[in-house]
Amino acid sequence: MSETLLAEFQVIGQRLSKLDAPQKVTGRTVYADDMHIPGLLVGAILRSPHPHARIRSIDTTEAERLPGVAAVIHAGNVTQRRFGYGQDNIPLKTDKVRCIGDEVAAVAAVDDETAKRALELIKVDYEVLPGVFDPFEALSETAPVIHDERVDITGNISMRWDFDHGDVEAAAAEAAVIVEGDYSAPQAAPAPIETHVVIASFDPNGHLTVWSPVHMVFMYRKALADCLGLDWRRITIIQPPVGGSFGGKIDIEAHDFITVMLAQKAGRPVKLAMTREEEFIGARTRQPIHFHMRTGADAEGNLLFRDAEVVSDNGAYNAWGSHAMLVAMNTITSMYRVPNSRIRCAVVYTNKNYGGSVRGFGNPQATFAVEQQMEELADALGMDPMDLRLRNANQTGDITPQGLEITSCGLSECLEIVRRQSRWDERRGKMRQRNRGLGAAAYIHVGGGARIYGSDGCGAMIKIDDSGQVTLITGASEIGQGSETVLAMIVAEEMGVPVSAVAVINSNTDIKPWDVGVHASRTTFVAGNAARMAAKIARDRLLETASAVLGAPADQLRIRDGIVEVIGEPGRSMDYARIVRRRLLHEEGSVVMATAFYDPPTHNQDKEYVGNISASYGFGAHVAEVEVDPETGMVKLLNLWTAHDVGRALNPMTVEGQIEGGTAMGVGLALSEEIVFVDGRVAAPNFHDYGMPTAVDVPRIEVNLVETIDELGPYGAKGIGEGGIIPPPAAIANAIADATGIRPRAYPMRPWKVKHWIDTNERSYVIVSTDRSEKRESN
Amino acid sequence: MANIDVFVPSTLEEAVAFLAHHGDRAIPIAGGTDVMIDTRIGRISPEWLVDLRALSGLSGIEYDANGFRIGALTRIRSIELDQGLRQRSTALVEAARVLGSVQVRTMATIGGNLCHATPSAEMPPALLVHHGIAEIAGPDGIRSIPLGQLFVGPGHTSLEPGEILVRVTCKAANPSSASSAGSCYLRQTVRWAMDLAGVGVAASIEVDEAKVVSGAKLALSAVAPVPLEVDVVSDMLVGKELTPQLTKEVGRVAAEACSPISDVRGTAEYRRQVVAALVPRALYIAWLRATQNWPVGKLAPINGVLSEEE
Missing domain, CATH: 3.30.365.10 (Aldehyde oxidase/xanthine dehydrogenase, molybdopterin binding domain)
Known part of the structure; x- marks a missing residue:
């Protein structure tokens, strides 16, 4: 115009x-589970009760005989191919199960009760194998090998993400101050209200229609065809209204293939709806990642290097979670101007439910480490953390070590807004006697697409x-x-x-x-x-x-x-x-x-992980205020101030909704949400124990929209779907540190962990150039 | 959950006879907030649900000079909102307001909360510190037992086949008679709502005119197989003035007296620490109430931290 x-x-x-x-x-709204078509059968999956076992035999005779059962399938009576990165997964497991929840057999029946009864009648003879649940233990040479069929890898390391830019050791030798510590992010769930639901129906001509709340529909269609040997020109994917995804429904999963195979076998349409318990044990989660990180700066507070050893706990197979480092790496190398960086990351198989893509995709995890170290570093330098951030903030025109081209950047403005609104300068570091603290965290995230395929x-x-x-x-x-x-x-x-x-x-x-x-x-x-x-x-x-x-x-x-x-x-x-x-x-x-x-004018990353993958980058900053009860470790989140560079707010109401919703999810990550495993078993696959925050747990979220009018965005807009979820774990950890003097090592910061850190006086290491001979503990 | 029949008795006698006849195969249901979940996850598999909601006279809160009586079918939400209880037993109101969500409280009954016998349940400790007496109807008529004797173990009560909890009677000071008693319920949780207690603490304090403690009770939840009364508190406090030192000592003794487990809601060691932290706070707030040093009707922060306003 x-x-x-x-x-x-x-x-x-x-x-x-x-x-x-x-x-x-x-x-x-008519969701997938509300839909009905004539002749529709109910599908259900028999899942492994063992975290690691060999399947000796499957006997489905009795299940097949049960009146009302239309199809019983297992690896022995279907045609299926492998799927997933490294082709390490298959819909119905063949020789081995590698986590509780693994799909072993499935039935289609006239109703729920019959389907459940039929599952009970399937006899599976397992040879239970020792499992490994801790990624660090899985790295040991004596650990059980989970994917012994993968000849392209050694032990349990599925893949590596190693990055080098500049000379970290030389930078460390120059640094006036180095902080060093461990930071862990848990397994968390996308936890949408609607569980996964799939309906598959073949028409008399053999054309397949699948109704699925998936949101990469074209890749889904291709994956279905590839795995099941179908003609993808004869597959229609219809996406009904989605009852929440948060990334959890991005990709095809074993149950999608299984539903189609059931419909094929039964010659009737099949609906498979996962229960809430299945959603926790058998649908993808957020990737748990452990960081051992060092950050160094000179005496003026100019960042010199960042150095991270990372263990990404993959779970049993490679789903999207195996690639969470794609984004985590951006944050480690490109959040603030960091001239030298090094990353050594192993993605390690364990016998647990495996990670997928969840809103923020690796970024809350990495930001938890990076932004805590910024405040630790500032304290060690005797600087205000906001001054340290502003000194090193990314600016318009920067090209980062990974080749990210920063064409519009409101980071400094975002930092200044939350600094002012939270009355940071008057209050940070001055409320400890009242057990109160302020903490900040900023983020960088793709805001103009993310090229991970030939086209974006x-x-x-x-x-x-x-x-x-x-x-x-x-x-x-x-x-x-x-x-x-x-x-x-x-x-x-x-x-x-x-x-x-x-x-x-x-x-x-x-x-x-x-x-x-x-x-x-x-x-x-x-x-x-x-x-x-x-x-x-x-x-x-x-x-x-x-x-x-x-x-x-x-x-x-x-x-x-x-x-x-x-x-x-x-x-x-x-x-x-x-x-x-x-x-x-x-x-x-x-x-x-x-x-x-x-198709945005961007580039795939090369083998060294360099490439401008996004046409624009989003930035933002949060400040959290907490009150800690040092005797019980309970943390009350009192305030959250947020500012986000959104390019232009095309619809301020929905932009604010995205930020508020994302931030609330981030609060849940920070303080309460976790899928707790005990020996590979999800201890409590329910909403009650999982810990999504309630309205009481989330304070009023102050939202400020910073408009930088991006050159390439529509009317100047940048993406903002994920920004809100990224800073809260780091900002809240920093606030707890300000209130107590201890350093949170992991989220969620549930009360007993906070209490433990207080009791053990948990600190990071700080090395000061004037005294290099010994490490001392930071405040 | 297939094939469960529902029996709707119209009299207490009918309900008792039905339950006595069917034994384990029949389970009473009122609000259903526990029974339906237990049935779904297979913790129980009854053939019959006996719907008690039509029974008259089992719902409501009554007061007299000595205290109050609560019918077993009384909704938790009614307790939470009851102004009379707020003055007589703040602990009970503070316990009611944190049970589940508003939706759950609107369905759940006090009888169900007690008879489900969850170690972390909110109602038992708050009633125990008010000398709760359970009235139980059975094939042989009504019997009364101290409430503490109702609980046998996690999920288990001392009710015999055919017995139904019908009412709980408690002692509490009458607010019109120059009240000198106060109570308080605090708890530790991960979330600040919609959560089970990691530790729950109820305390009640009575004082004489000289503000010397004349009665004290303390009860804990989630730190033993059953709701735990800490009897020694009476010996430790009666006849003395309440001091921080003294309440801390009671907290220490209570932490030793309990036998928590480690689970997804915290380790045993942590729970003992929380008992030691919450007991002094609950005693102190109960004492503030007994000595009229607390705003009438105001509920305490959930963990009892009295933070200064900025």
Whole structure:
């Protein structure tokens, strides 16, 4: 749109509630589990009760005989191929199970009760093997080898992520102060309210339709075809409304394949809905990661190096979690200006449920280490941590050691806002006698897509029909993040129509154009640019017709509320419906449709992990205030101030919603959420013990939006889907340190851990150049 | 959860007869907040649920000069919101307000909370420090026992087949008679709501005109197989003025008296530390209430930390 028309936004910047809000809050949304099709069977999975065992035999005779059972499948009677990075997984396990929850057999039956009964009748003879549950123990030469079939690896190390930039040892020799410590992040769950639900149905021609709340639908389709030997041209994926994902539904999992195999075997459609318990033991989690980290600075507080030894606890197989280091590495090398960095990371198999992709993907974990060390370093230097951060803050124009090109950066402004609002300078370090403390943490995260495939693109189509209705058909998926709303706003803005005139179609792979999928905070940026491009083409076609009909050059036309008028002559006008009809009902008529594909100008990382993977980077800063009860270790979170560089807030209400929701999840990570394992068994697979925060646990979250107007983002916007969740564990740990003087080593910072750290006076090591001979403990 | 039938008795006698006849195969249900979960996860597998909700006279809170009576079918939410109880037994109101969520409290009953006999349950310690007496209906009529004798072990009560808890009677000072008693319930949890107690502590204190302690009771939850009364508190405090030193000593003794386990909600050692921390706070707040040094009707912070306002 010409700049004169864009000078004043009509839609962008408005606080609009999500378009699907009325149906969600009135309970009318039809989720996958609400769906019914004739002949639908219920699927259920028999899961391994052992963390590590050889399968000697499976006897399904009795289950097959049970009236009401339509199919019983196991590795011995299906055709399936391996899947996952390194092809280390298979839907129905063949010779071995490697964690409790591993899929061993499955049934389809007329109802839940029959399916459950049938599972009980399946006899599996296991030879129980010793398991290994601690990644450090799994590194030992005497540890049981979990993937003995993988000849490409040694022991239990599935993969490594090693990075070098500059000379860390030389930098360490120069450093005036070095802090050194261990920081651990637990296994946590995405914990959406809707569990995984899949419906698979073959039509009489053999065409497969799968209804699944997955959000990388095109990759899902390909993976189904590859693993099950199906023709991917004859698979349709339909994404029903998603009842929460937070990354947990990003990828294909064993139960997806199993549902399709059951439908194949039974010759009837099958629905498989996981229970809450299964969700904790048999669906993907956040990757637990352990960091041993050193950070050094000179006497003025200029960062000199960061050095991390990392053990990423992979669980039984490689799912997305094995790649959480992709993002964690960005934070270690590129959060603040760090001239030298070194990472040695082993991703280690253990006999536990395995990690997937969860909002923030590796970043809360790494930030927990990096941002605690920033405050430890500041204290050791006698500097204010905010001054240390500002001195080293990333700035517009920086290119980081990993090649990240920082083209817009509001980090310093974010830090200054939360510093001021929290009255940091007056209060930090001065409230210990009242057991209160302030702590801060900032983050860097991809905000303009994240290139991890050959393309990071998204397609968009615009159609305008004879009513003047504008339809956006987008590759992007709605997962509750509000993409339908923001994309409709972008199209409405670009086409000069009200948001109510825009429909968004986004759920069927037969209809929608290709997209990578929802991940990495990319949808507003990538799908938004694609939608904007398509809308502009469609609008220009309409203007062309209007120009001819109205007899005025296009630059003399303006659009308002779907009406094209000659500037200064309100009588000479026509609406979109008339323009479209004019084209349709004309000799040699034509429809108004436009397509676009946006692929951000980014690069895959090379083998040294260098490459500008995102077209833009998001930044933000949080300050947390806590009160610690030193006798019980209970932590009361009193306040949270947040500031986020969002590029431009296309819809401030939904941006704030993303930040508040992400921050609340981060509070849960910090203080309460953990899947606790005892000998490879999830101790309490339920919401009660898992510890998602309640409204009482989350204080009012102050949200500040910093607009840096990104050059490439749609109207200047950057992705903000994940920012909120990243800083809270680090900020709250720093606040606890300020309140007590001890250093939290791991999250969640449940009361007994805090009490233990207080009782043992837990500190990091600090090495000061004037006294290199001995390590001393920091405050 | 298949094939469970529901019997809805219209009189207490009918309920007792049915339960006596069916023994273990029938389980009484009121709010269902524990029974339904236990059934779903297979902890219990009854053939019959006996729905007590139609029984009259088992719900409600009554006061007299000596204390109060609470019917077994009384909802936890009713206890939480009861203004009379707030003055007579703040501990009970403080325990009620942290049980589950508002939704759960609106369904759950005090009888269910007691008879489920969870070691971490909120109601038992708060009632124990008010000298709770359990009234039990059975095939042979009504019998009364000190509430502490109801609990046998985790999930187990001393109720015989056919017996139903119908009421709990407690002692409490009448607020109109120049009250000189106070009570308090505190707990440690991971979350600040919707959580089971890692440790729960209830305390009650009575004082004479000279502010000398004339009665003291202390009860703990989640640190023993049953709700634990710490009887020695009476010997340690009666006849003395309450001092920080003294309450700390009681905390130390209580921590020794309990027998916690280690589980996902904390280690045994940690739980003993928490008992030692919460007992002095609960005693102190109960004493502040008994001596009218506490705002009437105001509930204490959940962990008893009296932080200064900024």
